[in-house]
Amino acid sequence: MQEFIQQLVNGLSLGAIYALIALGYTMVYGIIKLINFAHGDVMMVGAFVGFFSITLLGANIAVAMLLAMTACALLGIIIEKVAYRPLRNSTRIASLITAIGVSFLLEYLTIFFIGPNQKVFPATAFAVKAYDIAGLSILNKDVFVFVSAVALMLVLQYIIKYTKTGKAMRAVSLDMEAAVLMGISVDKTISMTFAIGSALAAAAGVMVGVYYGTINPLMGIIPGLKAFVAAVLGGIGIIPGAMVGGFVIGLLETIVSGYGNSLYRDAVSFGVLILILLIKPTGLFGKDTGEKV
């Protein structure tokens, strides 16, 4: 039992990271019905911006995270403007293929400029300590990841529920044409959605750096896919669903690698995806809307 609770504690921080990335997926999908394949790679860029702000500018972890979030918010806006906006009225397959292209472009541009080797996230920015609480060993990095992720999710909830931008985002995702008629600038709202989603991914990227200790240009692929699984699990397009899905995938994965074969860890989350798609493609929180002809 003790060990099980320990696994749960370990899984919570990983789940928080997945949840943050999943939020970006779900927000973008909710608004333009596009699986933004490049989202995991935006997270990678965030991790590198964080890394360089610590090593080159000597920033502390909080400043590094803020810089990463700002840089990636801009990156998200640019990606949307250049790659996705021209395709907004074409088929979904076309935008999906473009998203795959953007994803590879980000990865290999990073490799081209920074090199393919992994970098050790500087320990000076975050000294890892272990605390012993009620027989559980709790690392301060787990607490840091969990607390900052939850804080960011609360901020997001506030933005979406109570600000004008949030209201516009909800309106556009509900009905784009009606939103235009109500005087909402759809382009601006979509840009904003990409900015917020990418900023969350960047924060997650810095957290991955702290959590695993190393970063590399291809680090975004697998967490990106898993976060996507989390978004689908919770019901894609539904924000609380993404949070719950992220935690579920994180916990599941830690439990599988804690008790079973860690080689199967990656297969498990994909297995969950297949099951969800087959049993309830709308996800845990989704409503079945039926098909319009």
Added chain:
Amino acid sequence: MQTKRIKWTQILLETALLVVLFSLIQYGISTRMLSQYYQINLTSMCINIILAVSLSLINGFTGQLSLGHAGFMAVGAYAAVIMTTKLDYPFLAALVGAALAAGMAGFVIGVPTLRLKGDYLAIATLALGEIIRVVLQNIDYVNGPAGISGIPKLTTWAWLFGGVVLTLIVVVNLVNSSYGRAIISVREDEIAAELMGINTTKYKVLAFVIGAGFAGLAGALYGHYFYIIKPETFNFMKSFDILVMVVLGGLGSTTGAVIAAIFITILTAALQPFPEIRMILYALILIIVMIYRPQGLMGNKEFSRQTLGRIWGGRK
């Protein structure tokens, strides 16, 4: 499109052309006029053509975006290599076995997942491709992540040429048959096709299984040329490579897929020393083609007897 009766002389002429092409290259190989380097690239080219044409059947003609093609290639490669190295079957039997095994995998995967639409299907096939890879990594019988090495080099030019011709004949004839029209109608409008009484699931699965089978054939040819197969070879990147060829060639054009496969193979060979630049170029090709020419190089046009006739005859 009106159906003209194909003249026997035409078929004979085209067969003769194929035989000449085959013999010329065979002559070049046996007299060592074509160096090892060209032979390797020629092999990749043939394998890529089979892969691109088979994926274009699924992605282009049926309109079902599959991102797990490398998984079927892996199934075929492993099935064939096990048959030749561990069970001592002849190569032909191994090729047939590979195609059957991959086709079966396609059936098992296709029946449940093809109910999904568009991007969900893409993700499901991507996940299944990765699951195939992870499972292969965990099977000790095939040496896990290390893979099988020391595979006899049984793939010759004759097998490759035969493989390409067979793939093209099957896919082109399928697309031009009543089955093909049903398959294309699924791509154009699934709901309308269903209303016309077409069993859309049946045709989607059919295209998926045939595409997977040829991917398996390509995998078998690959394994018996390059001495070694390991699960890592057949990861998402490989599926992505094939997707670039299909998208560049034009979704829904077999000749487009062939041309793009040849072009991409040459590009890959030329950029061998700079792998990052190759990937950056691939990514840019995907984005730019999708934005400016979403129908690809050939669109859904084919370079066919009619096209030749038009050029020759000077009529529209």
